[in-house]
Amino acid sequence: xxxxxxxxxxxxxxxxxxxxxxxxxxxxxxxxxxxxxxxxxxxxxxxxxxxxxxxxxxxxxxxxxxxxxxxxxxxxxxxxxxxxxxxxxxxxxxxxxxxxxxxxxxxxxxxxxxxxxxxxxxxxxxxxxxxxxxxxxxxxxxxxxxxxxxxxxxxxxxxxxxxxxxxxxxxxxxxxxxxxxxxxxxxxxxxxxxxxxxxxxxxxxxxxxxxxxxxxxxxxxxxxxxxxxxxxxxxxxxxxxxxxxxxxxxxxxxxxxxxxxxxxxxxxxxxxxxxxxxxxxxxxxxxxxxxxxxxxxxxxxxxx
Numbered sequence: 312x313x314x315x316x317x318x319x320x321x322x323x324x325x326x327x328x329x330x331x332x333x334x335x336x337x338x339x340x341x342x343x344x345x346x347x348x349x350x351x352x353x354x355x356x357x358x359x360x361x362x363x364x365x366x367x368x369x370x371x372x373x374x375x376x377x378x379x380x381x382x383x384x385x386x387x388x389x390x391x392x393x394x395x396x397x398x399x400x401x402x403x404x405x406x407x408x409x410x411x412x413x414x415x416x417x418x419x420x421x422x423x424x425x426x427x428x429x430x431x432x433x434x435x436x437x438x439x440x441x442x443x444x445x446x447x448x449x450x451x452x453x454x455x456x457x458x459x460x461x462x463x464x465x466x467x468x469x470x471x472x473x474x475x476x477x478x479x480x481x482x483x484x485x486x487x488x489x490x491x492x493x494x495x496x497x498x499x500x501x502x503x504x505x506x507x508x509x510x511x512x513x514x515x516x517x518x519x520x521x522x523x524x525x526x527x528x529x530x531x532x533x534x535x536x537x538x539x540x541x542x543x544x545x546x547x548x549x550x551x552x553x554x555x556x557x558x559x560x561x562x563x564x565x566x567x568x569x570x571x572x573x574x575x576x577x578x579x580x581x582x583x584x585x586x587x588x589x590x591x592x593x594x595x596x597x598x599x600x601x602x603x604x605x606x607x608x609x610x611x612x613x614x615x
Contacts, residue, residue: 321609323348324372325542326549330530331359331367340367343533347540354378357493357522362404365519366530374546376606380581380594381553385469387521388489390514392501394421395482397511401437401498411510412481421485422473424507428500429471433463437498466495484515524552546608550591556583557595564592568611572601581605 337358395413398405470490477484505512564586575597594606
């Protein structure tokens with residue numbers, strides 16, 4: 312009976328960047344992608360609320376091991392903030408807590424308060440966030456009828472820019488663009504802006520346009536994926552997009568494929584080791600006198 316080589320996990324491996332539709336949870340997207348790509352080995356890096364659309368990063372096959380190593384610390388959004396009402400969830404899916412006539416709010420006041428919410432700020436996350444309180448998600452506690460007040464956290468909003476204003480019916484809709492660090496809640500920005508202006512505010516539209524280096528240009532909808540089921544970036548392209556990289560010789564590639572270390576060259580953070588053929592062999596990180604593997608992409612045991 313002929314010897315059958317075991318699957319390497321490299322075939323079809325890579326990152327799948329999905330442009331999520333509204334009304335779907337991140338888990339819904341993963342389930343759909345598992346069916347379309349015919350594999351159970353898919354995971355996601357971070358989540359998007361059901362009401363939100365845009366960039367969701369998924370790992371497929373061996374690239375799932377990359378997800379926890381990706382530097383996805385910065386994100387970008389476009390959003391619509393409605394001034395004139397506050398809700399229980401700080402977005403349009405919650406129950407209305409209060410309403411006010413926002414028609415008298417001046418553009419100059421809006422810009423002033425948005426500036427106050429830019430930079431390094433202290434932000435209280437939305438009570439319906441996924442943050443855990445005593446082992447349970449905050450949003451689950453709220454659904455159970457409990458009152459949840461979360462501790463403020465330091466976040467960085469590097470850009471909170473007003474792009475257009477629409478007025479009518481006593482409300483003001485603001486189109487904004489936000490660049491921020493992970494852990495920032497755009498819903499909370501909407502809430503805090505409305506509170507600062509004295510009229511209440513909540514989020515009506517949220518679209519994530521970038522996560523780390525991955526943008527909508529990399530992304531496809533589930534409908535597009537159904538037509539052409541494949542990853543957005545194979546495991547080599549994913550590594551080269553996500554990390555700085557270092558060229559290694561064939562001998563060095565063989566060494567790190569077996570889990571050994573290389574001499575450091577002064578590179579910071581996690582970076583990719585690329586062999587002369589352009590293959591990503593491993594992800595390395597330098598500590599002291601060693602550049603050690605944090606993930607072997609192509610272990611010697613999986614080749615040939």
